Structures are given as structure tokens and as C-alpha cells.
Amino acid sequence: DAGVIQSPRHEVTEMGQEVTLRCKPISGHDYLFWYRQTMMRGLELLIYFNNNVPIDDSGMPEDRFSAKMPNASFSTLKIQPSEPRDSAVYFCASSFLAGVQETQYFGPGTRLLVL
């Protein structure tokens, strides 16, 4: 398996532009997680899905952020409009439920810079 795939790997955009980050989870995994990592705040969980349904979005910073999972093999995280403070590394992770425990497998991340 190729692991969790994220695209793009790097994104530079200007303030006010729309940014779309993409994630392909590991095949067969039924959980998908979006994280954001910054020097100041560390690694934060933004939202996670189970069987394509959003379960907990309490970590989404504000209405400018939205996430979708239209099918089991694809998810997007959209920022509109983007702001310089959104600059961070965004990670996607997936897992499957084995008993009551799941191990999360992370993608390589998307490095976003908003100018």
C-alpha cells in the first residue's frame, strides 16, 4: 500500500485566496483525520470522519475552514479565504477500527504558506 497520500506537498498562496488540500487514505481504513501543526500550537486535531461522516469538528478554527469526505478514498480541507496565520503543515491520517483501538497512519503533510 502506498500509505496516506496528500497533495499538494507544498502550497504558497496569497492572502484571500482559496486553498484546497487533498487526502487519499489507506484503502480499507474507515477513519480519516485532519491535523494542523505550527511551532506555536504544536499538532492540533481539526476534524475527523468515520465512514465518510464528520464525527468531531470542534477543532476547526473558524468558518473559513471546511472539510469534506465525498467517498471512502478522498477528502478535502478547504480554507476560504486564506490568511497568513493559516500558514502551517497540514497532516491527514487514517486508521481502521480493530477491536476498540485504532492506530493512525499519517501522510507526509502539506506545507502551506499564505503571504
Next chain:
Amino acid sequence: DAKTTQPPSMDCAEGRAANLPCNHSTISGNEYVYWYRQIHSQGPQYIIHGLKNNETNEMASLIITEDRKSSTLILPHATLRDTAVYYCIVVYRSGDMRFGAGTRLTVKP
């Protein structure tokens, strides 16, 4: 509200065992102890997890005290490639996983 306490940094000599401690005095009976690590610029990588028994896999060993209030991750023969930030996380369900600041382990030649 941090559930775990880890030292911010540690050094280890190459080839020696690296012992990374974690305190989790408020752990609940159904919460697991997970360890992940993050090598510079990469996504976090799962290492090991346990409930109350000691666990071992090809990467590391996890020693959990009998009262479950603390644990130690052991890398038996640390290499330079083990230099990373190591996260100890206490959680019941993966969706509740919260990463703290972790321990920055530096393996020195």
C-alpha cells in the same frame, strides 16, 4: 488539559538504550498509552501502544508501571535515525488523540 507529562528533551549515545519516560497519573482504566514519533518534517509515525501489560515490537518496548501512572518507551539500540520528537498519548479512542509537546530525543554519535 494535558494528560501526560514528558521531559522536553533528552540525549542518548548511539548504540545505547534510550529510555523515554512519561507520567500519566490521571489515566482512566480504559485508556491506552500510545507512543508516536515525528522525525523532522515528516508525519508522525506510530511506535507502540499498551493498556497495562508491557509490550514489545520490532521498534521498541513499552513498560507500564503496575499502577499505570507512568510508562517508559525503550529504544534498545538507538541510532542516529531515531533522533525525533517522541509523543506519549493517553487515549481511549483514536478520535480523542491529542498530541502534547513531546520529548525531543537527540541521538549522538
